[in-house]
Amino acid sequence: xxxxxxxxxxxxxxxxxxxxxxxxxxxxxxxxxxxxxxxxxxxxxxxxxxxxxxxxxxxxxxxxxxxxxxxxxxxxxxxxxxxxxxxxxxxxxxxxxxxxxxxxxxxxxxxxxxxxxxxxxxxx
Amino acid sequence: xxxxxxxxxxxxxxxxxxxxxxxxxxxxxxxxxxxxxxxxxxxxxxxxxxxxxxxxxxxxxxxxxxxxxxxxxxxxxxxxxxxxxxxxxxxxxxxxxxxxxxxxxxxxxxxxxxxxxxxxxxxx
DNA sequence: ACTCCGGTTCGACATCTGTCAACCTCGACG
DNA sequence: CGTCGAGGTTGACAGATGTCGAACCGGAGT
Numbered sequence: 001x002x003x004x005x006x007x008x009x010x011x012x013x014x015x016x017x018x019x020x021x022x023x024x025x026x027x028x029x030x031x032x033x034x035x036x037x038x039x040x041x042x043x044x045x046x047x048x049x050x051x052x053x054x055x056x057x058x059x060x061x062x063x064x065x066x067x068x069x070x071x072x073x074x075x076x077x078x079x080x081x082x083x084x085x086x087x088x089x090x091x092x093x094x095x096x097x098x099x100x101x102x103x104x105x106x107x108x109x110x111x112x113x114x115x116x117x118x119x120x121x122x123x124x
Numbered sequence: 125x126x127x128x129x130x131x132x133x134x135x136x137x138x139x140x141x142x143x144x145x146x147x148x149x150x151x152x153x154x155x156x157x158x159x160x161x162x163x164x165x166x167x168x169x170x171x172x173x174x175x176x177x178x179x180x181x182x183x184x185x186x187x188x189x190x191x192x193x194x195x196x197x198x199x200x201x202x203x204x205x206x207x208x209x210x211x212x213x214x215x216x217x218x219x220x221x222x223x224x225x226x227x228x229x230x231x232x233x234x235x236x237x238x239x240x241x242x243x244x245x246x247x248x
Numbered sequence: 249a250c251t252c253c254g255g256t257t258c259g260a261c262a263t264c265t266g267t268c269a270a271c272c273t274c275g276a277c278g
Numbered sequence: 279c280g281t282c283g284a285g286g287t288t289g290a291c292a293g294a295t296g297t298c299g300a301a302c303c304g305g306a307g308t
Binding site: 022023024025026027029032033035036037039040041042043044045046047048049051052053055056104106109110112113116117118 | 146147148149150151153156157159160161163164165166167168169170171172173175176177179180228230233234236237240241242
């Protein structure tokens with residue numbers, strides 16, 4: 001919220017030059033905005049489970065109709081959470097026939113993982 | 125309660141048996157709560173930069189008096205954000221002399237990084 | 249003891265977020 | 279064409295969150 005920024009629907013993944021562990025170098029203020037949005041998207045139990053279900057889908061993709069019944073929430077709410085994940089650049093949606101399929105975008109996930117990387121305690 | 129002035133109450137790090145990439149196995153609903161709280165703590169540009177400054181501190185720790193002037197925010201707000209990071213189990217605070225020093229807790233960060241781990245694209 | 253200073257906590261406020269009900273859009277199928 | 283179902287959008291609402299000013303606390307100096 002410290003960043004009112006008129007929402008940018010399709011996240012500029014290229015505008016995030018981040019690839020250095022935050023333990024090695026301070027993350028630039030500009031990158032922090034985009035990266036924080038991704039973390040915020042994962043900062044909800046429902047979305048974290050949704051993201052997990054999508055990322056661990058056997059075929060690399062999963063239908064919304066398989067996601068919704070996994071929670072005791074209205075379809076509207078699930079749709080809202082999926083939209084957040086979409087706008088954060090974490091997942092991609094594709095409409096096929098009558099159903100919508102979601103798949104993970106490993107790029108951003110990898111960036112976040114790199115950002116969180118910590119030196120192994122063994123290495124001095 | 126023999127907790128010092130700067131307390132870091134809850135968060136059961138041991139209660140989070142998570143260590144499997146979310147792309148391999150669906151994260152359990154119970155773990156999702158705690159893990160999501162950690163992600164949420166990082167889901168703010170200010171906190172992400174704070175976390176980064178703490179984690180990348182040369183001596184492994186950094187004084188609040190070095191953190192506050194790095195932002196155009198009141199000390200109150202910085203203190204609030206630091207509290208969020210503390211309660212998420214991401215950082216630890218220690219009062220020494222007149223100043224309070226923060227240091228990163230690599231344990232949870234490593235868990236989050238593992239959770240986000242993605243198979244290398246080399247395997248097609 | 250008194251004061252000054254760094255930092256947390258408290259109280260208050262505006263804004264954002266999660267949730268649902270209702271409606272709308274797009275394909276599929278008669 | 280007309281209907282139906284999946285699911286995304288809108289509007290509305292309670293509750294959470296970010297921010298600040300004021301009050302408070304714990305040491306250091308004087």
